[in-house]
Amino acid sequence: MNPQNIKFSREELSRYNRHIIIPDFGLEAQQKLKASKVLVIGSGGLGSPILLYLAAAGIGTIGIVDFDVVDDSNLQRQILFGVNEVGQPKVEAAKRRLQSLNPYITLNVYNIQLTSKNALSLIQDYDVVADGTDNFPTRYLVNDACVLLGKTNVYASIFQFEGQISVFNYRNSKGEVGPNYRDLYATPPPAGLVPSCAEGGVLGVLPGILGSLQALEVIKVITGVGEVLSGRFFSFDALSFESRTFNIKRNPANPLNGTNPTIKELIDYEQFCGVKAVEKKIKEINAIELNDWQVRGEDFQIIDVREPYEYEIVNIGAELIPLGTVLDNVSKIARNKKVVVQCKTGNRSGKAIRELEEKFGFENLYNLKGGILGYIDDVKPELTKSKY
Amino acid sequence: MATVFIPTPLRKFTNTTPKVEIQGSTVLEVINTLTVNFPDLKRHLVNADGKIPSFINIFVDDNDIRNLQQEQTAVKENTIISIVPAIAGG
Numbered sequence: 069m070n071p072q073n074i075k076f077s078r079e080e081l082s083r084y085n086r087h088i089i090i091p092d093f094g095l096e097a098q099q100k101l102k103a104s105k106v107l108v109i110g111s112g113g114l115g116s117p118i119l120l121y122l123a124a125a126g127i128g129t130i131g132i133v134d135f136d137v138v139d140d141s142n143l144q145r146q147i148l149f150g151v152n153e154v155g156q157p158k159v160e161a162a163k164r165r166l167q168s169l170n171p172y173i174t175l176n177v178y179n180i181q182l183t184s185k186n187a188l189s190l191i192q193d194y195d196v197v198a199d200g201t202d203n204f205p206t207r208y209l210v211n212d213a214c215v216l217l218g219k220t221n222v223y224a225s226i227f228q229f230e231g232q233i234s235v236f237n238y239r240n241s242k243g244e245v246g247p248n249y250r251d252l253y254a255t256p257p258p259a260g261l262v263p264s265c266a267e268g269g270v271l272g273v274l275p276g277i278l279g280s281l282q283a284l285e286v287i288k289v290i291t292g293v294g295e296v297l298s299g300r301f302f303s304f305d306a307l308s309f310e311s312r313t314f315n316i317k318r319n320p321a322n323p324l325n326g327t328n329p330t331i332k333e334l335i336d337y338e339q340f341c342g343v344k345a346v347e348k349k350i351k352e353i354n355a356i357e358l359n360d361w362q363v364r365g366e367d368f369q370i371i372d373v374r375e376p377y378e379y380e381i382v383n384i385g386a387e388l389i390p391l392g393t394v395l396d397n398v399s400k401i402a403r404n405k406k407v408v409v410q411c412k413t414g415n416r417s418g419k420a421i422r423e424l425e426e427k428f429g430f431e432n433l434y435n436l437k438g439g440i441l442g443y444i445d446d447v448k449p450e451l452t453k454s455k456y
Numbered sequence: 457m458a459t460v461f462i463p464t465p466l467r468k469f470t471n472t473t474p475k476v477e478i479q480g481s482t483v484l485e486v487i488n489t490l491t492v493n494f495p496d497l498k499r500h501l502v503n504a505d506g507k508i509p510s511f512i513n514i515f516v517d518d519n520d521i522r523n524l525q526q527e528q529t530a531v532k533e534n535t536i537i538s539i540v541p542a543i544a545g546g
Contacts, residue, residue: 110546112546113545113546114546115546199546200546201544201546202544202545202546203544204542204544207544224546225542225543225544225545225546226543226545226546227464227465227543227544227545228464228465229464230463230464230543232540232543252513253510253511253513253542254510255509255510255511256511256542257509257511257541257542268465268545270545275545275546301540303538303540305461305464305474307464307474308474310461310474312515312518312536312538313518314513314515314518314519314520314538314540315518315519315520315523316520317520317523319522
């Protein structure tokens with residue numbers, strides 16, 4: 069729709085008054101916001117402030133893509149949600165919250181995972197994309213889809229105390245297209261090298277800062293006000309408060325839109341990021357088998373790789389060597405008999421075993437399938453898991 | 457002496473130091489001296505071919521070394537070298 073034809077109700081004019089009275093912004097910019105359609109991919113740490121500020125600003129149509137449900141551990145930073153939303157699909161909870169903030173906008177929700185099969189058709193209907201995802205395969209997917217469709221991609225990412233932001237694939241008033249993610253990082257790090265927020269942690273307020281900056285850049289892209297962060301890459305260290313704005317350029321070797329483009333359609337991003345690597349099989353036993361060994365008096369060692377606070381809640385008498393310290397405590401792990409490695413569900417213990425086998429050549433390790441939760445269910449229901 | 461900013465994910469290999477002063481006349485010399493002083497950094501900053509992996513960007517002041525002279529980019533007194541790895545959290 070042509071922004072100049074956009075009309076506002078009396079209520080809207082009152083609501084957006086503080087935008088409209090800024091001399092360099094005005095009704096014209098507000099009309100552009102109302103006429104625009106923005107797709108926000110991810111409604112978590114970054115997505116929350118992006119969505120809140122874009123809804124508040126009066127973006128006419130906002131699409132939200134997320135397949136996740138609200139979890140307790142999200143509430144430290146995902147300020148779209150509260151206690152009452154735990155367990156609900158994020159997009160549904162987000163829609164309710166945002167609609168109550170601004171009833172004059174349209175919210176489209178997509179309770180799905182963005183994939184190579186649906187990304188183009190989803191993004192096609194929107195003017196600008198804001199990337200609030202949390203993993204490398206999806207970031208490359210969003211980037212490539214935006215370049216193939218000619219859409220601006222307002223990108224940011226965070227890790228522990230650091231954040232980055234840039235505006236990719238932006239076409240300026242002279243028709244020049246700026247760099248995109250592949251110009252900055254041609255290939256992703258090997259799978260497992262850079263932890264996710266769930267594994268490495270993140271200071272809750274940090275995505276609030278970067279996501280707010282993303283909302284700012286979306287508004288600038290749509291209204292044409294100010295200088296969009298295209299061809300520039302802003303990096304922020306929350307601890308030292310150091311920040312730098314680096315100059316970045318398009319790379320002629322970019323396979324998407326360099327001098328000789330070779331990528332003309334979306335690819336398998338998990339394969340590209342090495343996430344699909346086949347995991348080496350490890351030995352496993354289940355809780356019933358473990359109990360058999362115990363009852364029969366078999367000679368073996370059990371190691372628990374959970375954290376001390378988890379051990380305090382409930383344990384089965386195993387030797388505690390938290391996951392992060394396993395490689396430094398190899399001497400405590402027996403080589404001459406069977407060793408069972410246990411955690412809460414069997415996930416972390418599997419990781420510990422793979423590392424020990426790869427780096428130290430252990431051949432006597434068994435993963436407790438189902439972890440302590442499985443053991444409580446199948447062997448010792450009298451052990452509490454209610455506080456776990 | 458150039459100042460090298462160490463990104464958060466790599467600070468565990470520099471005893472949590474966020475900035476290090478290193479002598480060198482090119483980016484390569486600075487990176488080599490850095491990895492001699494902090495050997496655990498080496499496997500993250502230099503791959504098997506002796507090159508900086510493409511998921512790590514190095515900026516000399518505000519510019520990407522890939523737009524300058526790559527590892528041969530000159531380094532002067534007061535040059536700031538920023539190591540910026542790819543991160544994906546959101």
